[in-house]
Amino acid sequence: MHLRDLLPFDNIAIQCHNDPDADAIASGYGVYLYLRSHAKKVRLIYGGTPVQKANLVLMIAELGIPIEHTASLDQEPDLLLTVDCQYGEKNVQQFSGKTIAVIDHHMVRNPGSLPQLREVRSNYGACSVIVWDLLCEAGFNVSANENLSTALYYGLFMDTNRMQELRHPKDRDLRDELEPVCSQGKLFRFQNCNLSLNELKLTGQALAGYDYYEYSEGHGFAIVGAEECDPNILGIISDMLVEVDIIDVCVVYCMQNKGVKLSVRSCIRETRADELAGFLTNGLGNGGGHMRKSGGFLEKDALIAEYSRIYGHKPAQTRIGARRIIAARLEQYFLNQDVIHPGSKDAPDLSEDALYQKKRLTIGYVRATDMYPAGTRVDVRMLEGDQGFSVEEDTYFMIGVEGEVYISKESVFRANNEAVPAPYQFRGEYAPLIHKAVRMKGLDAEVLEPKSLKDYARACITKPGRRIHARPIERITKVAAPWSDSYFLGLPGDYLAAREDDLTDIYVIKRDIFLKTYEPVC
16 A cells, blocks of 8 residues: 555544554654645544553653544544554454555454555564655655654654664664654653653562573573563563573563563573564564564464464463463473584584585676775665675675575675676565665774665576585574674574585575575486
């Protein structure tokens, strides 16, 4: 859906879910301003109980957001648009509209119930990001409006635990684009009205009810269940837990209307919080964030179905089911994994495993010095996250079949790829972007402009010559990256691989990418 699809309607109601949060209010406000700029008669409304949370009352007043609490509509609008929620859900007061539309970032439990006019992106950290993206696409200059920029930034800030649980590259794009134009003074005031005395008491009660599990001597993880609360309270609790000397990883959760909100923390290299959040929510919802701080959401119906599948009956309470599922997955994660350090004496020998060669596929490449001078340090933003690289004279950026970016030396590129005159067509979800580039000049740093790789990319065809040994992964496998403190994560079904000409170069290839890019050597 595009925002221009809403313009045929004249009388429009934008509805937030009951007891709206900062993300819902900001999202509705963005669409409201767009429609008002096209001379539409529009209202921003919500049901439930009037907003009382101090930071939201302040946000509405300081930013001049014309949101109305109402129990009924005097007139049926031509269009009823729900934001940050889906029409007909339990936390959305039932109003009627001649036409229904939806903008949301939550999981869709019943796809057949969605209206034709909809934009649902469940892998985004906040609905504010979807609205920002739609406004930018429509040519609406968000950055020129300080109040709107502040609202959308704060909506993402609150829904991602203070920007610590960003899930999608677009989340990071909004943060980077709007942070310089927001009112920092207003944001500071909102942030310092966020915790009530009742929530302070709730935090203490939750911390007192922790469960600790030791998975090796002196190391363990903790699980804490909190009463239903603002998701940012979970971040406060988990930040405190991970400071305990023997707690390396913690998961804090609370019940919400649609399921279970998680906050994940890690303080050890061997466990990335973002991939642990993804593991905990796999098949049950979504999760992501940063290496050390992340979060996720378990859909209620999916959680109950998974519990019933494992234990043969429904949980007596969803809260109890959530704790058992979280504990079981954490135990599986920590007790059923292999950690590989390439080049060490304990590294596996893949020389007897099956041989594969690359298929002839069209991928993208960019000679790095066509974009930036040698010596520049760049951060590439892609769907998998942000990755840092250094530009040298012989550096090539490669864009793989899933839009993933990796670097290659010119000699390796020419040995394994054949440049073709055909233009490169990027067809992924998010085009890789160099969002930060810094060139050092002695002690001074020169910041260079961001650029999109697809604007410079040309097409090449992979040669079948390069061969690898590979085998399917049966247990959670982590391969330490020699050049950083991170690692490659492999889940059962992915592939562990090593180059035929260098068996110490061990790495992980995701299953979907492996099946698209490699074929057996006959």
